[in-house]
Amino acid sequence: MDTLAGLLTHPGIWRGRGLARSDTHATGYARLDDALPGRGWPAAGLTEILTRRPGLGELRLLLPLLAALGAAQPPRWVAWVSPPFEPYAPALAAGGVPPGRLLVIRAAEPLWALEQTLDSGACGIALGWPESGRRPVRARDLRRLQLLAQRHRAPAFLFRGLAAAREASPAELRLLFTPQPGGARLQLIKSRGGHREPFELQWPVPHRSAGEAPHGAA
């Protein structure tokens, strides 16, 4: 019986009920850690974040993770595949992500570029906006990405539109993101365990209140 219990704790085995034990990275937000299975972002595999459109605050969810992986040794790329705008290096640096590790890839076929990036092993985390490409995103492509991310032990995050929620996906974790004043409303729509109820997340309050009028920045 002990042998069986020991076997069931293996990360590769997921029993339908209860939380799967899998390697995770802390998200940096206590409320989110509590909600996610394994108390953090999957350390290897695909995560989908669905928003109405890009740039609603979903990147801020990942900033602590980017900072943690950006500081990890040995150095590996923090890859951005077909981002909707320019990743702003000073803000990322202020958030703790070393700019030297950022690799931006502008591709008409983001899925191909993501696949290459994950398959190289040189990438510590990949962020992808697959719907900016010409081709529709198919479950088959996602499954390949999921396998590559698992094999090379790198998390991959895909940012997709709300329409993707209706399609099946082999991703480890799927998350619905709605912006709210000062925070966001999140709902897990696929996870290995965890809750399905929507929950709210407050951004940490910036250390300077809105009332202070700053002088011209030098």
Place this chain on the structure above:
Amino acid sequence: MARRERVASTRRAFARLGGAMPARSAPTAVTAPAGVPPGPPPVSPPLESLFDTAPEAWVALCVAADLAHLDHLARLALDFSPRVSLESDAVLLEVRGSFQLFGGPQALCAQLLARCRAAGVVPRWALAPTPLAALALARAMTDAEVRAGQGVAVLARDRLVGALAPLPLTVLGWSDDTIARLASSGVRTLGAALRLPRAGFARRFGPDALADLDRLVGVAPEPRRAFVPRERYRVRHDPSFELAAQPAVLREIGPLLEALESFLRARGCGIDLLMLRLAHRERPAQHGVAAIPPYTPVALRLAAAEWLAARFAALLSEHLARTVLPAPVVRIELRSGALRTVTAGSAALWRPGEHGGGLGRESPALIERLRARLGSEAVYGLCLVPRHRPEVAWRIAEPALPGVAHAPVSAPPVSAPTAACGLRRPLWLLREPEPLPWPYEALQRLEGPERIETGWWDGADVARDYYIAREPSGAEVWVYRERLPPHGWWLHGVFG
């Protein structure tokens, strides 16, 4: 009497130049009967005829300072002698050991000059027992003499000083100051300089100048750095049938790449540039049919020196997939860039990231693969620039992971702290500020204003008040109002 004589052809240079070849001691080698065209004589000269010539014979080929010409001349000179070296304006080659092979100095020089002329170069040339003397004699020639194909040949060392004596001092490349000081004491020719007392000369003009004179007349030896030609890999292949599709082309290139790999492995080198030319049957445009260009070029640039045929093949297949072949390929030409020395590393036991396994060649390989398909500008890194204006506080950088071997980067990335001290900056920046897509009243102001001003020194002056605001759908945005009329509102960033 040290009057320098110039004559109108190589043959006559040897025949008539009294200073060069003593007619009595070495008659057969150099005094071919008049009227015989230059070329290798049928009989080799008897050895004793060359006994009183100097142990070395240097030819200087002097051209206008043009590196491409010099390189070309030096390669050509390697056909005549293994001892070739370069000066800033000349190629020097030691030909004493080649006399026998080419049928004597005269025939050798004639062939050498014919090769130069065929290559489109008409050099000033001279033959002398020391390299510096040959150089000096060649530099002293006038343009008219060069056009007439004249040269100077001095084979015997005892005639050397006589030939050099009338030359001006400028031919040695001494500083203007030295030449002016020598001229003020009445010394204007090499002969006069050679007659000066050695100790006094060294004291007044330095030991280097004295050493130059010693090397000039062969009293001191002059070791020279040998010219080593740059190596390239170049191959041309005519397939036995025309290749219409990219896969067929790739199959034909396969063996060429294998040969390239063994060529590179034998030298312990890699290349970071590989050029492929796919030649077509050329056809001009006619009757509304588009012209077919003579060839389709494909250039493969690599982030680090590479030597594996499989990698070249993978990258070329990406390139070819993007290339449109206007016509079937009838010939394949492969040309490498300069060879680079590479050090092969051991393969890692762990995969990168696994148990702390480090990166080897994965990172440059990834960037090459992406760039081969997407183009070089589609893959980039970012770095900070210490500026206060948000749009110039960052810039695109060549992607290179710290601590991972990459090809040398031209500009080192600037790692400066961000100028925004504690002020919030958006994670996304728009490439160009856009007019506000919402009415101003719909925005909820959260922070601001933050005033960012000036930039007159580079012509991009700004005067803006930045605000952090919440737009109607709940996202935070970075907007600014221009302080100058017409006080427009602009969207510059998104707090994604």
